[in-house]
Amino acid sequence: MGELFWIFISAMLVNNFTLVMFLGLCPFLGVSAKIATALRMGLANIFVLTLTSVAVSFLNAFILPSTPYLGLISFIVVIASLVQIVEAAIKKLSPTLFRELGIFLPLITTNCAILGLATFQTNRGYSFVEGLFFAFGAGAGLTLALVLMASIRETVELADVPAIARNMGLVLILAGSLSLAFMGFAGLFSS
């Protein structure tokens, strides 16, 4: 149980997907202007990450031992079709939620965090349950980073910023400071 807990904490804080590993930067910079949207994007990511983790465990157990060179191609096909299925299911079951998620849902396919999770899970040889905790941790970390960034940006919106820093430059410097703060978690693992 302790092992699983540390996998979760490691994926969420110490090796935060967005701020330390640079995965999923597109939504992090693109949809982090409002806290509400950032939170919804984070939750959608947790959902897809969990499904991907299950699918990757299945692929690793049954398909890939005989065809190792197909790893990357099969991952991306599975992720793309999973996102499509989730999209169709949500559209059918809850049209309101579908409208709220809007364009974010299909864009998750090209989010590097999802493919990154598939690759890391394979490289580290996680079991089914370990993979699930890894996915939860990664998703929680993504959501945390998105919400923190959105809160900072909402605060900074009214600040008197020099004209040259009104766009992406400022956001990246802010992200750097946030990343600096997350480096502090590296001390959690002393051994």
Add this chain to the structure above:
Amino acid sequence: MSKTTPTQDLVSGIWKQNPVFVMLLGLCPTLAVTNSVANAIAMSAATFFVLLGSSVLVSTFKKWIPKEVRIASYIMIIATFVTFADLVLAAVVPDIHKALGAFIALIVVNCMILGRQEAFAAKNTVGRAALDAIGSGIGFSIALLMMGSVREVLGNGTFLGFHVFGPSFAPWVIMILPPGGFFTLGVYLLIFAWWKGRKQTTVHPRRWLHEVTAEAGD
């Protein structure tokens, strides 16, 4: 068909439409693997190869790819080239392959590559698509090299492994850690914004005087 000349196709991606500094595409590899110049070079070479290969293939098969499944088809083509690049790097430069780790696989989801397929290769002839891919590839490589040089020189005191400063130099370690990536790109963007703004506000003195008097007269 595009209205641009072949030269424009080639040149625009290098600086005017630079994938990283202007379009802000493909940021994950830009920030993640630029902690040393050697990694940046390997990453640019792999991305360049994948971009050129998939652009040529996509523009060759554009008539046979149904519109509804085009994104999926592009991703399959890109993934095939990435698998190829991955195996070649693992065989030729195993050390660098290890250092880049999962980020080679992540070339598949580099939005810059998919963006070029959707925006250019799917609508143009093979030759034009190749030119465009070469231009964007060079632009991406320039950006990665600029990031990698600054980060390695400041963070480690070396350039491609050679020491740049004297022995008394204390390395600025934060630059090769993740925050350094965000800071370096942020500062680059600030410099470019300042450069652009400076050019726009420089007005000929006499014209400026004329405009001021015209405004005062209103």
